[in-house]
Amino acid sequence: MVALESTDTQAGVAGMTIDVQAVSHSFDLHGAPLPVLDGVELRVEPGELVALLGPSGCGKSTLLRLVAGLEPPSRGSILADGRPIDGPDPSRVVVFQDPTLYPWRTVRDNVALGLEARGLLRSQGHRIDKALALVGLTGFERAYPHQLSGGMAQRAALARALVNDPRLLILDEPLGKLDSLTRLAMQSELVDLWRSSGFTGLLVTHDIEEALFMATRVIVFSGRPARIKADLPIDRPYPRHRGDPVLTELRHRILELLGLAETW
Amino acid sequence: MSVNDTAAALPAANGGALPIGGGLPSNLLLRFSAAALLWFAASGVTALWPDAADAQEWERTGEFASLLVVAAGLLVLAALLAAAIRPAPRSRLEAAIASLSASVPWLIALALGVTGWEILTAKLNLLPRPFFVPPQALLEVYLDDWPRLLDCFAASLRLLITGYAVGSILGVVTGVAIGWSRAVGYWVHPVLRLIGPLPATAWLPIAFFAFPTSWSASVFLIALASGVPVTVLTWSGVAGVNSAYYDIARTLGASPRFLVLKVAVPAAMPHVFVGLFMGLGASFAVLVVAEMLGVKSGVGWYLQWAQGWAAYGNMYAALLVMALLCSGLVTLLFRVRDRLLAWQKGMLKW
Secondary structure, rough: OOOOOOOOOOOOOOOOOOOEEEEEEEEOOOOEEEEEEEEEEEEEEOOOOOEEEOOOOOEEEEEEEHOOOOOOEEEEEEOOOOOOOOOOOOEEEEEOOOOOOOOOHHHHHHOHHHHOOOOHHHHOOHHHHHHHHHHHOOOOOOOOHOOOHHHHHHHHHHHHHOOOOOOEEEEEEOOOOOOOOHHHHHOOOOOOOHHHHOOOOEOOOOHHHHHHHHOOOEEEEOOOEEEEEEEEEEOOOOOOOOOOOHHHHHHHHHHOOOOOOHOO | OOOHHHHHOOOOOOOOOOOOOOOOOOOOHHHHHHHHHHHHHHHHHHHOOOOOOOOOOOOOOOHHHHHHHHHHHHHHHHHHHHHHHHOOOOOOOHEEEEHHOOOOHHHHHHHHHHHHHHHHHHHHOOOOOOOOOOOOOOOHHHHHHHHHEEEEEEHHHHHHHHHHHHHHHHHHHHHHHHHHHHHHHHHHHHHHHOOOOOOOOHHHHHHHHHOOHHHHHHHHHHHHHHHHHHHHHHHHHHOOOOOOHHHHHOOOOOOOOHHHHHHHHHHHHHHHHHHHHHHHHHHHHHHHHHHHHOOOOOOHHHHHHHOOOOOHHHHHHHHHHHHHHHHHHHHHHHHHHHHHHHOOOOOOOO
């Protein structure tokens, strides 16, 4: 794998600082408010890869939507490099659990989406091939999404995000629907990408092992409404080993925090 | 019997496709000869059997018989060519001969049908006149009245295309607007609910009165008939777009314009085409009614005019033209769809 050339971006790809300040959020459910986030405080430094762990449906994905700028928080504020987030921006790109490729576009045209939307297709079109090479999809440019396997579709979605040279990559269970072998392979690939590109990463996952294998920090959330229960730095060098006893110890602690210690 | 033998024995069953690795069916000459023989027979019955004595003698009988001979001759020629040239496997010529061979049952049925029709009408005069005419009467119309028929065909096509284009374009625009904008939906939806189910032909009296010409009135009616289904289906297509598609585009910096034109519209296209097919069907119905009642040209008018003169030969001739017009347009729309929606899986082939 090769890194995207950083010369044609503003000041290289410097990771973004994210400051989540006292954010609470609730949905309107049949007229009654349903609180999903409760006073979340979180600061992510440039170049960190932070994993968000928590029970299913606790509101982790909602936090990602707020950081992406797809919705404004009910209370509190989120700062990106010190400026409040007031909407989506191509510097903060999301990869969802479903690849959500546009079925009417070829792989290449799907990857081109961000450049096309910003009118950069002509001047920056060469970046598409690099992004495809980066995720190992060279040769599949003209395939349609229904012709791709799950792993290839998710790689295409990743290329669609990376072609914009994001300073924050928001990963919402990106490997959740893949088979376990593909998932293990793509965990390593994502770590390599992140280490060579220097963006800040926010990763929601259900998989403790995945969080420990990939992240610099793991944030453990409570059930809904989500509060931060623990903030665990994972101070282990890359590339990591899944059998690392320090990670095993951390895994035990996280299970404890999630109330699942007896299954260990 | 291997799979290949089975496929070769039933070329019609696999839609004219070549049996894999099998080449042409071995009894090709026999199949073509049987069909050719029946076409020769049809020609012989037409030319040699005198018309019924108690009725008129039909014109153009000789020309029709010649036409049948030509058809039979072409079949013989095809059989001989296939046997003599031995086209290369999987060549275009082989594919053409194979597909002709697959049509042999139809060619035989047609020859029998024409012969039966000829005998029941011209030769034995068994069917009530003037409602039933022999096939040469249709040929007579095409040979003698073709300028007028061609004119009518062109007029119908022009009227239909104009009305359908106006209706489809307005339908897509309205459908997208309703699906996209809450304000537009608020005002247009109730109107659509009230007026949509009303058959466009119900507007006929007021349309012919309100519009300056019957032509513009007919354009309005056809546009209305085709526009309503297109609007409803486009709307439902836009409303059903996966909201994650919008999220993706928004995080990548898409403008609202991009969201409509590059996300909502292409995502709704399969629905839009269902609407376009429904609209095309509705526009055929309105076209014929409008031409029968108001417009003084077109195939619908010709049908009406021929019936007024009890010229049933002309009527059948015009019906056939009408069928070709409608079927041709439906085929064309299928072609357009196949091209635009090539990304979809499992599409119906027309």
